[in-house]
Amino acid sequence: MSTATAINNTPRVLCDVQDLVDDSGVVALHDGRQIALFYLPKGRDRQSGPEVFAIANHDPFSKANVIGRGIVGDKDGEPVVASPIYKQHFRLTDGVCLEDDRVRLDTFNVRIEGERVVID
Amino acid sequence: MQHLTTHEAAIQQDKKQLVIIGNGMVGHHCVEQLIERGATQHYQIHVFGDERHRAYDRVHLSEYFSGKDADALALGEADLHATHGVSLHLGVRITRIDRDRGEIITADGRLPYDSLIIATGSYPFVPPIPGPEVSEHPQARLVYRTLDDLDAIRYHAANARRGVVIGGGLLGLEAANALKSLGLEAHVVEFAPRLMPVQLDDQGGTALRERIEALGVGVHTDCATEAIVAKPDGEYAYRMNFQDGEHLDTDLVLFSAGIRPQDGLARDCGLEIGERGGIVIDETCRTSDPEIFAIGECALWNGQIFGLVAPGYTMARTVAGCLTDVCEPFSGADMSTKLKLLGVDVGSIGDAFATTEGAKSYRWIDEAGSGYRRLVVSSDGKKALGAILVGDNSYYDTLLQYVQNGIDLPEDPAALILPQSEGGALMLGADALPDTAMVCSCHNVTKGAVCRAVDEGCADIAALKIETKASTGCGGCAALLKQVFEHELESRGMEVDKSLCEHFQYTRQELYALVRVEEITSFDELLEKHGHGLGCDICKPTIGSILATCWNQPIMDPQNVALQDTNDTFMANMQKNGTYSVMPRVAGGEITPDKLVALGEVAKKYDLYTKITGGQRIDLFGAELHELPDIWEELINAGFETGHAYGKSLRTVKSCVGNTWCRYGVQDSVAMALELEHRYKGLRTPHKVKMGVSGCTRECAEAQGKDIGVIATEAGWNLYVCGNGGMRPRHAELFATDIDSATLIRTIDRFLMFYVRTADKLQRTSVWRESLEGGLDFLKEVVIDDSLGLGDELERQMHHIVETYECEWANALKDPEKLKRFRTFVNDNSSDPDIINVTERDQPRPARADEIESLAVEIR
């Protein structure tokens, strides 16, 4: 990771759990890519414990980097985020757009390790 | 002529002979209809046209002078007749009908018929005014009906400077326009006291006259021409002498003094003719001889001639039906007209002259702008009967629907013709809309089409959108589509699923009540008790808004953050490139020079694009997420507070300058606007709310286009409610008159809280008002007369909001935890590299895709 301001000296760490916002999103920079991180403190079923999802921040419909600022929720039980510009929904698990399944955002493998959020 | 020498051979023994006299608009339409209905299987059709041209569009005849040639005006396919075996005889005049032998006669021969259709139209009436011999002075007797007439006009205009049209009706004005477009100085001479005497009343005629004179056309009404005299040595070729002793010199004279039905053939063969001309027909368009039909402008039905093309077409369809399968009786036609004459909108609907017994009129007269509108209503004031419009036809469609469909008029019918603050006419509720009403203008979907789709099984909005394409263009019709759809479902007794979304089986109104009654203070609590799943982008902001209205918690408090749309989360309006616009409150549009300078300095420092908005304030565009707190820090230090431009809440109270400065003002509108804006700022509502205050009845603040409009009177204030600008403008309705300031505020308190309590999500007051059963009267009972006993409670709830108001930005700046969110990247201080601006008109703006590409090339 080239950015000098990374919080930890381990290159795989994206940010602290502290930086995440409950039931909502923030954005981290990783190898020049913008990654939207969504944090569900109780998990997608609201009981199994904290979960974090990572998908590309770039919204292909508006061509702006805004996905991390969308509202999180579920459609038929699947966790999704709605783009704040034109309101399309993207599945957090695989990035697929529910309105047009030919469109898919990249997803990333992230985990919580102690106080840190790390990426594979 | 060969058609008559060969016609005997052309007669096919197995087919009947059908002859059509006249190849004008109606005759031609009849041929098309006959072909479409398969009449050529049983009939050998012959069409005779006096004119040498193919049938052409007479309605748009004037376009012959603005670029269209005969081909461009022609109707239908050129080979239509040949393809379907119809014999077309152009340039051949029928001279006689021999009913005894069942034959028509031309200069060259005869042709038998089994059925005959007369579609000879009409001819221009030229009054017998003494004048020079026509054969030598054709330019003193021009008319305006056929392509040949127009060729003649063009020919004679070439050497002329001035032209006079006799007759100031619809066609006369069109002819005057034609003369003008040929470069002549045009005059109109009208015998009646006003222009368009058939369609307009005196005031309408006056308004039209002013507008037409403003275009440089001379108008002479009350003016009877006695004689036309040739002046071989004069400056102009002719002099027209008028009865009153005046005169007018001119190079050519064009007659447009009315039309007369072309009924000579019918008259000569003994068919029944009306007293003042016209071939008498019955509802099957048969003349007194059942084998002979008459259609179009030559026909007289029920004592009436129809000088418009649409009724003619209806007659054509009737006859085509009678001769083939089903005979749909002709039952008259609406003579309402909407025209643009010399660029001036003119409309006349139904009983425009209030001839119905007991009819009353509303009139709107704009002497300054030469505008005029008249609405004629029934004696009980319940139904619209007719209307006249001069200057603005945007009112036409709605008025026509009221008249044609017998829709009940609104409380204040005058509102239908009063000026609309943001253009367009009043909106009708879903129930009142006729089937022909346009729901989606992008895809041309009418209410009728929506109903059909529902009949064919569309059970939800998504299916409806796929089926009709409605609401898939700009999306602006979504609310109306939903309203119409739900109304249709309900009227069919179907269950309307009004659940907010898949997570809550309740309406917004029900959820509001649950939150209030159970004193629920967080989304999680509500989801726990009454919902399931995680929620979504529909229920979260809706419930966030309800919680804010009820408990006025800061929207940035942790339990509320995740509920908000990005605009509310970051308290700014996201623009298309992901940056935000910042809009501090400028209450009532009043701002000190110091604050103006401060705004300018902030904009300069952060390189923001600045624009004055429609809400009388200043928007600063292009701020990145991480810049927002710094920008607000500076704004707050300069004395600003948040403007809630991002929220579903009170936006602005627009005001005029009022009696402090304005010579007409009767109250201090600015002070009242400030009081209202500071009272209701921060109130979260189902949708945005806008207000306006004007200092007198001139209404410079356009308050009647707002959710709440206040207009000063000598005695106090008039309150208007539920107006709307935007894409479906709605005129606000008068709610209370001459009330004092305290009463005004109390009434608005109650009104707003009642709206908040009972409206659906994202429902503006205008739509809410349309959906209220009991309408405005009900609303007045609840709010003014307190019929539900809610008054105190509503006021108390409003007081709570007012007392607990806090600027959301000031609140957020105090809390580092909240500011944490204002980071473009949580692990990096850089800006979003994809936000690229270019400079235009000395300000930044987002680069377009093509610009970004060329920039990238330069950098490499």
Ligand SMILES: Cc1cc2nc3c(=O)[nH]c(=O)nc-3n(C[C@H](O)[C@H](O)[C@H](O)COP(=O)(O)OP(=O)(O)OC[C@H]3O[C@@H](n4cnc5c(N)ncnc54)[C@H](O)[C@@H]3O)c2cc1C
């Ligand atoms: C300038 C102008 C503007 C107009 N604007 C409008 C408008 O905005 N809206 C509207 O609704 N209406 C308008 N009208 C009226 C509209 O054009 C007429 O209502 C329509 O053309 C009537 O059709 P018709 O077939 O009955 O008559 P026509 O179109 O006049 O056709 C009759 C045809 O029969 C032929 N014919 C007559 N006698 C014989 C015979 N003995 N043998 C053979 N052929 C014969 C004639 O030559 C003519 O071609 C306008 C008319 C004019 C002139």
Ligand code: HEM
């Ligand atoms: C994403 C969509 C929209 C954006 C970004 C937007 C933006 C704005 C802004 C910035 C203003 C100035 C407001 C102020 O000063 O507070 C404004 C005013 C206005 N907007 Fe919108 N708007 C949007 C949608 C709409 C819609 C859907 C309607 C109508 C239904 C509408 C109707 C108006 C009107 C009538 C005004 C003028 C208000 C006045 O003169 O007082 N806008 N809009």
Ligand code: SF4
């Ligand atoms: S509404 Fe009346 S008081 Fe206000 S600016 Fe206009 S004329 Fe003046």
Ligand code: SF4
């Ligand atoms: S009218 Fe409103 S929604 Fe349309 S472009 Fe302008 S600001 Fe945007």
Ligand code: FES
């Ligand atoms: S009006 Fe229906 S989508 Fe634009």
